[in-house]
Amino acid sequence: MCQINSLYLVKLNYFLYDYTDISSVHFILYLTNPDLQNVFFNFTTSTRLHSLHSFSIWLMVMCIYEQKYTLYQKRNIVFKFVSKTDSLDWHFPICINKLVSAAVFFVTDRPKLAENYTEDTWLKLRDAVGAIQNSTSIKYNLEELYQAVENLCSYKVSPTLYKQLRQVCEDHVQAQIHQFREYPLCSLDNLSFLKRMNRCWQDHCRQTIMIRSIFLFLDRTYVLQNSLLPSIWDTGLELFRSHIVSDSAVQKRTVDGILEQIELERNGETVDRSLLRSLLGMLSDLQVYKDSFEERFLIETNRLYAAEGQRLMQERDVPEYLHHVARRLDEENDRIVSYLDQSTQKPLISCVEKQLLGEHMTAILQKGLSTLLDENRVTELAVLYQLFSKVKGGLSTLLQFWRDYIKSFGGEIVCTPEKDKDMVQELLDFKDKMDNVAQSCFARNEGFINAMKEAFEAFINKRPNKPAEFIAKYVDSKLRAGNKEATEEELERILDKIMIIFRFIHGKDVFEAFYKKDLAKRLLVGKSASVDAEKSMLSKLKHECGAAFTSKHHDPIQTGTCNIYKHINYMQNQSEPSNIELTVNILTMGYWPSYTPMEVHLPPEMVKLQEVFKLFYLGKHSGRKLQWQPTLGHAVLKAEFKEGKKELQVSLFQTLVLLMFNEGEEFSIEEIRTATGIEEGELRRTLQSLACGKARVLNKNPRGKDVEDGDRFNFNNDFKHKLFRIKINQIQMKETVEEQVSTTERVFQDRQYQIDAAVVRIMKMRKTLSHNLLVSELYNQLKFPVKPGDLKKRIESLIDRDYMERDKETPNQYHYVA
DSSP states (O other), X not given: OOOOOEEEEEEEEEEEOSOTTOSOEEEEEEEOOTTSOOOEEEEEEOSOOOTTEEEEEEEEEEESOHHXXXXXXXXXXXEEEEESSSOOEEEEEEEOOEEESOOOOOOOOOOOOXXXXXXXXXXXXXXHHHHHHTTOOXXXXXXXXXXXXXXXXXXXXXXXXXXXXXXXXXXXXXXXXXXXXXXXXXXXXXXXXXXXXHHHHHHHHHHHHHHHHHTHHHHHXXXXXXXXXXOHHHHHHHHHIIIIITSHHHHHHHHHHHHHHHHHHHTTOOOOHHHHHHHHHHHHHTTOIIIIIIHHHHHHHHHHHHHHHHHHHHHSOHHHHHHHHHHHHHHHHHXXXXXXXXXXXHHHHHHHHHHHTGGGHHHHHHHHHHHHHHTTOHHHHHHHHHHHTTSTTHHHHHHHXXXXXXXXXXXXXXXXXXXXXXXXXXXXXXXXXXXXXXXXXXXXXXXXXXXXHHHHHHHHTSSSSHHHHHHHHHHHHHHHHGGGTSOHHHHHHHHHHHHHHHHHOSOHHHHHHHHHHHHHHHHHTTOOSOHXXXXXXXXXXXXXXXXXXXXXXXXXXXXXXXXXXXXHHHHHTOSSOOSOOOOOOOOOBTTBOOOOOOOOOOOHHHHHHHHHHHHHHHHHSTTOOXXXXXXXXXXXXXEEETTEEEEEEEEHHHHHHHHHTTTOSEEEHHHHHHHHOOOHHHHHHHHHHHHSSSSOOEEEESOOSSOOTTOEEEEOTTOOOSOSEEEOOOGGGSOOHHHHHHHHHHHHHHHHHHHHHHHHHHHHHHSEEEHHHHHHHHHHHOSSOOOHHHHHHHHHHHHHTTSEEEOSSXXXXXXXXX
16 A cells, blocks of 8 residues: 555546547556556546547546656656557657645555466457357457456467467468368359358458457557567458468469459449459458459450450441440449459550550541541540540541641642632631631640641642632632621631631732732722721731731722822813713822733713823823723713613723714624724623623623624613612623733742842852752742742843852852852
């Protein structure tokens, strides 16, 4: 009996995690410091515990010896909690604070074990283990058995107890192998065998958990302190692996059965996934999953999908095959989630992708990509991209086929003369279609977008000059129609799309020539959509090609706005009144396209007005020369029909023809040509517009759509029309073959000048240069496509004109001549 001289009150704050089912826990608190005698505090909490629930307990801690107090007064004493219901175990320091000055407590020495206590206790524990293993009832209370294990461990019987427990467990596991050997393995089908194996495994796990709960004190003290000893649970796994699963016949039959069930499921049959999950979990827990199962599983998977890929590529079309591959990948991913180990995911999916996609990438694209793109099957294209992105080299292969398809399809549009009429519209539609595929199907992949641009640039320049010409004409048609076909916003979007196609062409000078000519026509005949639309297009061209490209195009627009001013000044200076109102457009040569002069016979009244205006203008601007362009003239005539008066908006050539019928009733084509002086081809088109079009102000005899040599024409006095002012199609303003040739030749001539200027500029700077280096420099500086033969001709021309000379010893080298 000892008297305690000091009493200390300690507040313990502790937490319980994930033990929401515990309603009452019994704890033992004891001092672990070897300098103090063991003082036990037993207490019970009946408060229901919840996850993350904390509570406080006030305990009295006594210092046994007075002389020890000063030693521990300022130190931390370590306490340990041990739960009798589960493996709750905390170690933490508690600082002692002095609160009470005196108390009395009685402590007795630890009693000795009774004789044969160890043997009797082991027999009791062995019986309990045997009952658990045989699934019979246990004769003893679990708390009593737990306390027995604790008592034995407290008296240093732990090593013997551990060995005895291991031996009992090993004997039991060894006995289990007989259930797989006592009958021939072939007497059970694979599924029954798997169920027996799973039942054996589940029983073993359940038994090991119960045994561990009884021997928990041993597991948490002696085993934990000896790092070389496996825990009770690990011992159970080791025994099951070494005596059952490591048996070659049992392991082979187990893996064969699992593989058979997986193959059945792949073929569409329903299998017991929980059984597979349990057995594969067993192999994983026993650490034989990779060696015994995964290797064979991947070999069988490789074999299955290799054969399936070869067969289905022959039987199915590409969209159906792609959906099948996607479904197979989803199924395999689902198996990984359901029962396969996560470590199998990467090799399994790689195997499926390789056999169903990797081995057939070229065949898939050759067989189906063109069809998918032609039919705009965006869903299947998205699946194709998604699948190919998972395979090594898949996207690069897809990108190459995508580029080749664009070149092939676009090349057919550009290089087929029959499609010239709709070339630009088809290019715009094709570009929109490919943009949509790149955006919605190919995840806006920059590589695919850049490949598309490269392909467009390649095929659109396969046919030199023509695409540039047709793009200019398409712009002309949209700016002529203007708001009649589209709103301002829609017209702006169309022009933006045209500029995208324009960026791809190399012969931008060809586009410039035709655009400039068409712009002049639109402004002169008043057919432009609006000045704002024209300026918007010029702004886009300036942004794309620079200010030098559009500098000459601003003058026509500015000229169109100052005609009224010139007309007013001219009218104010007329000395004689006239029934003809004359408006003159002054076109600055160089800023406007050049036109072929054409001499026609004008009425005296019109000739007189021209002379009056010439005197007026040259009086204002001395030193200038005026050249009339009748091909661009137009007029508004007042005509009287039986129905009443009408105004006819016609070209100058149409005007000359119609004015003849003031002097006579009927004329032949030869008489009209002699009187007007109009060139025969232009005259035939003019008569056709007046006598064969929608507004037939002349009658042709005999009737027909074409004008022949023997035809005669008379004024159609019976002409009727709902409008007062009637616009007769100005056929003479349509571009002729000669105009096209002339424009193209003018472009080529300008190119020759640019090549000459570039050669002289380079040679002046470099003084001496070899032929190859000179050609290389020219390719870098010139902004239009040029052939090596054309460059050679221009170099020879400059040599002949003494701008440069050949080296006498090295003919392939040139020197600049100052």
